Amino acid sequence: MNKSDFIAELKFQTTEKSGRKNYAKSGYRPHIEFENYPEYWTSGQQTYIGTDFVLPGETVNAEIGILSTEYFAKRLYENMEFKFCESNRTIGFGKIIRIINTDLKCEPDIDQKTINLNLYPTDIIDKIKLDYRQSWNKAFSEIQELIISNESFRNKRIIRAIIHLGNKDLAHLEKIIEQTKIDWRDILLWAEYDKKEKRIRDFNNEFGKEEIKAIR
Incomplete structure (x- = not known):
């Protein structure tokens, strides 16, 4: 059995509601797809508590061991909901009761809206998808990892500046992210000011509205 990461309540759907046909x-x-993380599915082994089998329509508690724990480091919390699926078919829904793997547990004073890019303004996600197209998931993950690493980077202005400077190139985006870790102020300078140090953009504003019009 894999190491368990958390205990959850699992509610299996009936066969009539797309659930399994057998136990x-x-x-x-x-x-598993955790709420507000639709871009990243992981595999979760269910070890049932007090029983060896679960029928469609039943509810059971289980220990869950997931793959790719590094992606969900400091992101999970008690009462967090998720769904579990076979391919595109939703088999049931779950809710975390207790987290066993403390590396996954979100710090209690952290607002999920600051560490989950899915909860940032929609123009940010739309721009990532537009600029990075087939590689957008990778670009998205790189930025997700950045904002979980340090609270200084959990800022929509900085994130927009990073995406802008990435210039639709994943390798270049990764270099910009590394520079952000050194000094995020450089990122804002490069993204918002021209060579004469005149401010020409304001990434407090959403993409498409960031340009500062010259006053005649």
Whole structure:
């Protein structure tokens, strides 16, 4: 059995509501999609507590061990909801009761809206998808990791500046992210000011409205 990361309450859907046609056995490993993290599915092994089998429509508590724990470091919290699926079919819904792997536990004083890029203004996600197209998931993940690493980077202005300077190139975006870690003020300077140090953009504003019009 894999190491358990958290205990959850699992509610299996009935067969009529897209659930399984037969029972699930302890050790069952469907995909998991945590709320507000639609871009990243992981695999979660279910070890049932007090039983070895669960029928469609039943509710059970289980220990869950997930893959890619590094991606969800400091992001999970008690009462966080998720769904578990087979391919595109939702088998059931879950809610975290207790977190066992403390590396995954979100610090209690952190607002989820600051560490989850999905909860930032929609123009940011739209711009990532537009600029990085087939590589947008990778670009998204790189920025997600940045904002979880340090509270100084949890700022929509800085994130927009990073995306702008990335210039639609994933390798260049990664270099900009590394420079952000050294001094985020350089990022704002490069993104918002011209060579004469005149401010020409304001990334407090959403993409498409960042240009500062010259006063005649």
